[in-house]
Amino acid sequence: MRIHHLTLLALLMSTTTLAGTPEPGVNSGRLTAHLQALAEYGKNPQGGVSRIAYSDADRAGREYVLGLMRNAGLTTSTDAAGNLVGTRTGTEPGLKPIVIGSHIDSVPEGGNYDGDVGSLAAIEIAQTLNERKIQLHHTLQVIVFVDEEGAMLGSIAMGHGVDAARLNSVSQSGKTVRDGVKFLGGDPDRIDPVRRNPHSIEAYLELHIEQGGVLEREHLPIGIVEGIVGILDCEVTIEGFANHAGTTPMNQRRDAMLAAARFTDALNRIITAKPGAQVGTVGWIRAQPGAYNVVPGKVVLGLEIRDLDAAKIEDLYAQIRKESEAIAKQTGTTFLLEAHAPSEPALTDSHLQLIIAKSAERLGLAAKLMPSGAGHDAQEMAALGPIGMIFIPSIGGISHSPKEFSRPSDIENGANVLFETLRNVDAPRRQQ
Ligand SMILES: [Zn+2]
Numbered sequence: 001m002r003i004h005h006l007t008l009l010a011l012l013m014s015t016t017t018l019a020g021t022p023e024p025g026v027n028s029g030r031l032t033a034h035l036q037a038l039a040e041y042g043k044n045p046q047g048g049v050s051r052i053a054y055s056d057a058d059r060a061g062r063e064y065v066l067g068l069m070r071n072a073g074l075t076t077s078t079d080a081a082g083n084l085v086g087t088r089t090g091t092e093p094g095l096k097p098i099v100i101g102s103h104i105d106s107v108p109e110g111g112n113y114d115g116d117v118g119s120l121a122a123i124e125i126a127q128t129l130n131e132r133k134i135q136l137h138h139t140l141q142v143i144v145f146v147d148e149e150g151a152m153l154g155s156i157a158m159g160h161g162v163d164a165a166r167l168n169s170v171s172q173s174g175k176t177v178r179d180g181v182k183f184l185g186g187d188p189d190r191i192d193p194v195r196r197n198p199h200s201i202e203a204y205l206e207l208h209i210e211q212g213g214v215l216e217r218e219h220l221p222i223g224i225v226e227g228i229v230g231i232l233d234c235e236v237t238i239e240g241f242a243n244h245a246g247t248t249p250m251n252q253r254r255d256a257m258l259a260a261a262r263f264t265d266a267l268n269r270i271i272t273a274k275p276g277a278q279v280g281t282v283g284w285i286r287a288q289p290g291a292y293n294v295v296p297g298k299v300v301l302g303l304e305i306r307d308l309d310a311a312k313i314e315d316l317y318a319q320i321r322k323e324s325e326a327i328a329k330q331t332g333t334t335f336l337l338e339a340h341a342p343s344e345p346a347l348t349d350s351h352l353q354l355i356i357a358k359s360a361e362r363l364g365l366a367a368k369l370m371p372s373g374a375g376h377d378a379q380e381m382a383a384l385g386p387i388g389m390i391f392i393p394s395i396g397g398i399s400h401s402p403k404e405f406s407r408p409s410d411i412e413n414g415a416n417v418l419f420e421t422l423r424n425v426d427a428p429r430r431q432q
Contacts (some may be wrong), residue, residue, distance in 0.1 A: 213397025
């Protein structure tokens with residue numbers, strides 16, 4: 001799979017030429033300083049941040065970021081969803097905007113890089129353009145999306161639209177999303193117009209930390225994201241028969257826990273039987289009645305499957321269903337599988353992949369194509385136009401933790417690849 005993609009990429013790369021000469025990079029020292037300053041908002045004793053969307057720390061951090069946007073020469077506004085939007089008008093008003101950005105909210109006990117790197121690198125690029133008086137043809141919009149980690153609110157508001165259930169849900173801050181949006185200066189009653197039309201952007205580009213350990217392990221500075229995986233969640237109820245654990249002979253049991261164990265093992269076997277980056281997990285389990293001395297009569301567990309290919313997810317799920325029937329027979333149990341509607345994979349644009357690859361190559365940075373196993377605002381922006389994503393290494397593959405770390409040099413590389421990519425997306429299309 002990977003070799004196939006790399007070969008394809010190499011072939012296509014030979015026919016794609018980038019415009020002009022590479023621009024000197026961004027101001028890495030300033031970017032690092034901004035990241036450190038942002039880390040003060042919601043700082044926790046473990047060295048990370050708890051900057052949960054709609055919290056006081058989130059509001060204060062956003063004020064700081066808004067100031068950076070203004071210093072970068074961007075015209076700023078907060079839309080009705082609470083997204084921070086910084087605009088730099090292009091020289092050709094008829095062209096669609098190019099959007100770059102990410103988020104600055106964190107999970108509880110989160111780190112200083114997830115979202116922050118992409119948001120502050122985007123602002124740094126705007127500031128660099130401003131200082132060097134570089135005019136882009138397209139209007140540039142830097143967007144810091146609201147509430148990525150909880151409801152993915154800001155990008156959903158732009159991409160697919162927000163429904164009442166999402167607005168009424170209670171966020172980690174304790175506020176409903178609706179009240180949270182108001183708290184941040186948005187207007188939940190006027191959120192519908194935030195949604196943009198399909199084909200309304202030239203491109204959406206996002207720099208993000210990998211949140212996994214692949215790039216570090218392979219000593220690669222840049223990942224070119226092929227797409228953001230789709231996810232299928234399924235609740236599995238296994239019914240057996242609860243009976244005395246001392247007096248029920250082994251050959252007369254209908255043990256729901258044994259069936260669950262075989263099922264978990266089967267899932268792992270099915271997922272790993274084929275090449276590819278698909279993943280499958282049993283993430284939680286509850287046994288009833290739940291005592292040392294009772295053979296479990298009922299087990300409920302949750303499984304999820306992720307891949308870039310929706311058809312592959314379907315196929316794996318079908319195999320797992322079939323396997324559950326066999327396990328039910330062996331163990332004298334019944335299985336009920338209730339799958340939720342899967343989230344669709346969002347593929348990145350192949351032309352943007354090429355431009356990112358060429359940009360990295362030009363900067364002397366090795367890169368590889370890879371899926372994103374985590375969700376991002378980009379998956380929603382895909383409803384509006386082509387998306388491209390750039391990953392940089394996460395040390396130790398750690399994320400959603402105060403121990404999350406990316407080296408300043410990796411952040412600088414990522415920001416420069418984003419900068420170079422932006423300039424080349426902006427350049428007039430060559431005849432090909
Ligand atoms: Zn993120």
